[in-house]
Every structure is written in C-alpha cells, then in structure tokens.
Amino acid sequence: MEVLSNLSVVSEFVFVGLSNAWEIQLFLFLFSSVFYVASLMGNLLIVLTVTSDPHLQTPMYFLLANLSIMDLIFCSSTAPKMIYDLLRKHKTISFGGCIVQIFFTHAVGGTEMVLLITMAFDRYIAICKPLHYLTIMSPRRCIIFLVTSWVIGLIHSVTQLVFVVDLPFCGPNELDSFVCDLPRFVKLACTETYTLEFMVTANSGFISVASFLILIISYIFILATVQKKSSGGISKALSTLSAHVTVVVLFFGPLIFFYVWPFPTSHLDKFLAIFNSVITPFLNPVIYTFRNKEMKVAMRKLCTQVINYSKIS
Numbered sequence: 001m002e003v004l005s006n007l008s009v010v011s012e013f014v015f016v017g018l019s020n021a022w023e024i025q026l027f028l029f030l031f032s033s034v035f036y037v038a039s040l041m042g043n044l045l046i047v048l049t050v051t052s053d054p055h056l057q058t059p060m061y062f063l064l065a066n067l068s069i070m071d072l073i074f075c076s077s078t079a080p081k082m083i084y085d086l087l088r089k090h091k092t093i094s095f096g097g098c099i100v101q102i103f104f105t106h107a108v109g110g111t112e113m114v115l116l117i118t119m120a121f122d123r124y125i126a127i128c129k130p131l132h133y134l135t136i137m138s139p140r141r142c143i144i145f146l147v148t149s150w151v152i153g154l155i156h157s158v159t160q161l162v163f164v165v166d167l168p169f170c171g172p173n174e175l176d177s178f179v180c181d182l183p184r185f186v187k188l189a190c191t192e193t194y195t196l197e198f199m200v201t202a203n204s205g206f207i208s209v210a211s212f213l214i215l216i217i218s219y220i221f222i223l224a225t226v227q228k229k230s231s232g233g234i235s236k237a238l239s240t241l242s243a244h245v246t247v248v249v250l251f252f253g254p255l256i257f258f259y260v261w262p263f264p265t266s267h268l269d270k271f272l273a274i275f276n277s278v279i280t281p282f283l284n285p286v287i288y289t290f291r292n293k294e295m296k297v298a299m300r301k302l303c304t305q306v307i308n309y310s311k312i313s
C-alpha cells in the first residue's frame with residue numbers, strides 16, 4: 001500500500017464523451033441546455049407555487065416541493081459541467097471535482113428514492129385511510145420522513161465514497177462518459193478493483209432495486225385496497241397513481257439498467273447518463289403538475305400576481 005500511494009499521480013480525469021464529431025457534440029449541447037433550463041424553471045415554479053399558495057399547504061405538496069428541490073440539486077450537480085464540457089475539445093475534471101460529483105449524485109439520488117417511497121406512503125394513507133390522513137401525515141411526521149430520507153441518502157453516498165477516496169490512480173485517466181460515474185471511476189484505479197467494483201455496483205443496484213420493488217408493491221397494494229372498498233374510487237386512484245408509477249419507472253429504469261444489466265453496453269450508458277442528469281429532473285414537474293388541476297390553478301394565480309406586481313412597480 002505504501003508503495004502504491006506514491007504512484008498516485010493522476011490529478012485530473014479526461015471525459016472521452018460520445019464522439020468527436022462536432023455535429024453530435026453541438027446537438028447534445030443544445031439538447032442538454034434546453035432540458036437543463038427547463039428542469040430549473042419547472043422545479044423552481046413548483047417550489048414557488050407550493051410555498052406561495054395557501055391551498056397547497058398539504059403533506060402531498062410539501063413532499064412534491066421537496067422532491068423538486070432535490071431535482072434542482074441533482075441536475076445542477078452534473079449538468080452545468082457536462083454542458084460546458086460539450087463545447088470544449090479537452091474535457092477534464094479534477095480528482096476532487098469527480099468525488100464531489102459522485103457524492104452529490106449518490107446522496108441526492110438516494111434521498112429521492114426514499115422521498116418517492118414517502119410519497120407513495122402518503123398516497124396510501126390519503127386513498128385508503130382518508131379519515132386519519134391529517135393525523136398520520138402530521139407536519140412533524142413529514143419533517144421526520146424528510147430528515148430520514150436525507151440521512152439514508154447521505155449514508156448511501158458516504159458508504160460508497162469511503163472505499164474509493166483513497167484509491168491510488170497512476171495509469172490511464174480517461175473516463176468514457178460525460179459525468180463521473182462510480183463504476184468507471186473505480187475501474188481506473190491502479191490496483192485490483194474487481195471486489196470494489198462489485199461492491200459499489202451492488203450498493204447502488206441494491207438500493208435502486210429495493211426501492212423500486214417497495215414502490216411497485218405499495219402501488220399494487222393501494223389499488224387492491226381501493227378495489228375492495230369501492231368500484232367508483234378506482235378510476236380516481238388510477239389517475240393519481242399512474243403519474244406516480246410513470247415517474248418511478250422513468251427514474252429507476254435507467255438506474256437499474258445501469259447498475260444491474262450484466263452486459264457492458266458502450267453507448268447506451270452514456271445516453272442514460274444524459275437522460276438521468278437532465279431529463280428525469282425535468283419529467284417530475286411535468287408529470288406531477290400537468291395533470292393536476294389544483295396545481296394548474298395555483299400556477300395561473302401565481303402568474304397573474306407576478307404580472308400585476310410588475311405592472312404596479
């Protein structure tokens with residue numbers, strides 16, 4: 001080990017990206033910029049709407065606004081650098097920058113997974129135990145759920161990082177991607193990394209698959225309960241739940257593919273990295289709000305207020 005640490009000479013990594021063809025780089029640049037800006041605006045709009053409208057001061061909207069805050073942090077931890085890099089010929093990132101990116105994506109990603117489970121639980125209580133909704137989802141409990149998701153996200157991220165921050169890097173420093181992802185990063189270390197690669201993949205794979213299964217099972221459970229109770233409630237429950245299920249599938253699909261799919265795929269991985277960093281954070285607000293009447297009314301109200309305000313001043 002002593003000898004190896006002397007070899008730790010790599011201080012920056014080079015993103016090889018997708019292709020050197022400038023047309024493709026330009027296309028990816030425009031595509032990512034548009035979706036990044038749309039994600040920022042969409043999620044900011046949700047946070048502003050929920051905090052400013054007294055009708056939306058309910059647990060469901062609090063959780064939704066908190067999910068938007070996570071999305072804002074998530075896309076801002078990788079997208080700006082990725083977009084800037086798409087214009088550069090020589091795409092580099094420092095060792096520290098790479099660690100910071102990995103830390104944020106895993107911490108926020110892990111937190112979002114637990115938050116999505118909390119949102120499913122919230123819907124379960126609202127649909128299946130409506131009379132106890134406000135006592136079960138009390139403000140204090142909401143905060144506890146929120147803090148718990150942060151703690152789980154942080155633990156997940158830190159347990160990933162403790163194993164990799166001390167790795168010696170001495171050899172090739174080319175990351176075949178646009179962002180620092182853990183499996184590729186670990187592969188570059190100049191030591192025997194097989195066990196470590198397995199561990200980081202298993203850690204992320206486990207948290208993704210476990211959360212995904214918990215979510216799908218809880219949605220099935222909600223539907224089964226609704227169907228037993230009344231035949232009229234099912235269509236309303238279905239419309240609420242289909243939004244949730246869509247977000248869950250889009251959120252976990254790429255992740256599970258990335259960590260669990262056993263065969264190496266060179267290009268798809270990189271598209272998934274782009275998808276994950278700019279499209280998923282954009283879809284959450286679109287899916288949750290486009291079909292939600294209360295939210296649309298509140299947004300219109302907010303717009304009118306802003307326009308009136310700017311007329312006066």
Ligand SMILES: *[C@@H]1O[C@H](CO)[C@@H](O)[C@H](O)[C@H]1NC(C)=O
Pocket residue numbers: 047050051059061062063065066069139142143146
């Ligand atoms: C996030 O959730 C907490 C707890 O429910 C709530 O107090 C807070 O207002 C939420 N944040 C936003 C931006 O709505």
